[in-house]
Amino acid sequence: MxxxxxxxxxxxxxxxxxxxxxxxxxxxxxxxxxYLPAHTAEDDPAALADLLAENLADYRALVHRCTADGLPGLVARLLTARGARTVLAPPGVPGDWLAAATAAGITRVPAPGALTARELDAVDSVLTGCALAIAETGTLVLDGSPDQGLRRFTLVPDHHICVVRLPEQVVASVPRALPRLDPARPQTWISGPSATSDIELDRVEGVHGPRTLEVVLLGGAAPPG
Structure with a gap:
């Protein structure tokens, strides 16, 4: 033939x-x-959140949990611990998320689309929301929504803080995630900080994305009292 x-x-x-x-x-x-669309029970939001946290940590992301009332203080502490003086936050990020940080003297950088790679590289940290988080794979999905911004906002700065709202933004599996995502949007799927390894398996982080990924699992309003 x-x-x-x-x-x-x-x-x-x-x-x-x-x-x-x-x-x-x-x-x-x-x-x-x-085949099964998920391998995890989906009727227990707390268990899904625990699985997400476990798999995020397995990928070397730093995982934090807090209530809505505690979020501004936590964000300020995370930025201060990094020595951040500037933080980029897309327009859709609520101002109260950064209220304590700006009160502490950390500057919120506006996020116009004209920011160059060099300008983004000079930003200390970036704070975003997400579109979804997948528990079974420890994956965050960003889709360019107003609280996430352009893809380069989260690929160039060395430190990314991503807020995941519980339970509405957590799904069990990739098959559960796909119907909830718009395929026409510019999606970024993140499993841990950017990393690669050479033939000797020496791991190097921060190669094609942030060196440090911190994920805040936001669990709602603080309990009374």
């Missing part, structure tokens, strides 16, 4: 598999679709 003939055969099989075109029904049995 010549190369041209092989190419025709392969393309014909692809057409049949995708559209039923090219001379008959697809070859072979239909693929099984009876």
């Amino acid at each position: 010549t190369g041209a003939d092989s190419r025709s055969v392969v393309l014909a099989r692809i057409r049949r598999a995708l559209h039923g075109e090219g001379g008959g029904p697809p070859e072979g049995p239909a693929p099984a679709r009876d």
